[in-house]
Amino acid sequence: MRWYWIDKFVEFTPKQSASAVKAVSLAEEHMHDLYPDFPIVPHSLIIEGMAQTAGMLVGEARGYKEKVILAKINRATFHRLVRPGETIVYTATVEQMNDTGASIRGRVGVRAAETDTPVELAAEIELMFSHIDNNLAGMEFPAHNFVFTEHFTELQRVFGIDTNVRI
Amino acid sequence: MAMSREEIYSKVQAVLVDALGVDDDEVTPTSVIRDDLGAESIDFLDIMFRLEKAFGIKIPRGELLPDNVANDPNFVKDGKVTPEAIAMLKEKMPHSDFGEFEKDPQLDHMSKLFTVNAIVNYVEGKLKAS
Numbered sequence: 682m683r684w685y686w687i688d689k690f691v692e693f694t695p696k697q698s699a700s701a702v703k704a705v706s707l708a709e710e711h712m713h714d715l716y717p718d719f720p721i722v723p724h725s726l727i728i729e730g731m732a733q734t735a736g737m738l739v740g741e742a743r744g745y746k747e748k749v750i751l752a753k754i755n756r757a758t759f760h761r762l763v764r765p766g767e768t769i770v771y772t773a774t775v776e777q778m779n780d781t782g783a784s785i786r787g788r789v790g791v792r793a794a795e796t797d798t799p800v801e802l803a804a805e806i807e808l809m810f811s812h813i814d815n816n817l818a819g820m821e822f823p824a825h826n827f828v829f830t831e832h833f834t835e836l837q838r839v840f841g842i843d844t845n846v847r848i
Numbered sequence: 849m850a851m852s853r854e855e856i857y858s859k860v861q862a863v864l865v866d867a868l869g870v871d872d873d874e875v876t877p878t879s880v881i882r883d884d885l886g887a888e889s890i891d892f893l894d895i896m897f898r899l900e901k902a903f904g905i906k907i908p909r910g911e912l913l914p915d916n917v918a919n920d921p922n923f924v925k926d927g928k929v930t931p932e933a934i935a936m937l938k939e940k941m942p943h944s945d946f947g948e949f950e951k952d953p954q955l956d957h958m959s960k961l962f963t964v965n966a967i968v969n970y971v972e973g974k975l976k977a978s
Contacts (some may be wrong), residue, residue, distance in 0.1 A: 752890040753894060780909070
């Protein structure tokens with residue numbers, strides 16, 4: 682199993698915003714771990730999905746050369762549970778970004794199984810990312826980029842994200 | 849109209865309440881951001897982002913908080929910040945009060961330079977200059 686919590690990017694505007702979707706399946710094991718007979722997507726994994734959407738956005742801004750890590754969940758407010766058969770729509774917007782990190786405003790929408798239903802707001806998540814090489818000067822990190830590994834390169838190909846290209 | 853010191857203080861207080869999850873009354877002018885309000889290293893970046901947004905200012909790297917003092921062998925000797933480094937810090941951080949720190953300038957005590965008052969002084973200076 683790979684730690685991918687988004688299926689596809691549907692919008693990617695470098696340095697500004699990105700949207701990704703995830704189809705929620707009853708076959709996912711974690712759905713059954715929280716409450717008996719009441720499968721939902723755990724909130725922690727919704728945050729992870731937003732972090733992956735935003736992480737690609739922040740990483741792409743510097744050509745995936747820097748080690749970008751999720752440093753802080755500033756706020757996470759959940760308005761609605763997410764159930765099997767629904768589609769999560771993650772939208773991450775860059776609030777601020779500089780050479781030390783970035784702050785992200787995220788909105789999580791959910792589209793119910795019926796295809797023509799409008800997207801409902803399920804959560805609002807604010808995240809902070811840190812460029813660790815810039816922020817933790819003096820600490821030793823491996824020279825290779827352990828954040829944007831070959832798996833991320835693979836994702837980049839799958840999603841069709843190329844620097845400065847809007848998809 | 850220029851913002852009064854009270855207005856600046858109240859906005860800084862709101863920034864710290866949001867960034868650090870502390871209560872209003874925990875934030876006082878002399879509160880030390882790390883020791884009293886429990887800020888961790890990543891919170892400083894958060895605080896700076898929020899200050900930039902709240903006041904519409906840009907905070908260049910190393911201006912509010914100096915970079916790399918701890919890692920420069922010329923600046924720290926036997927666990928203490930050297931007089932040369934203190935002179936440099938005073939120049940770089942006119943917004944901070946060095947009184948207490950200078951009595952026993954242990955590197956570990958450097959966090960005491962970064963208080964709520966220091967942030968208010970910094971923002972006040974920045975707004976005046978703009």
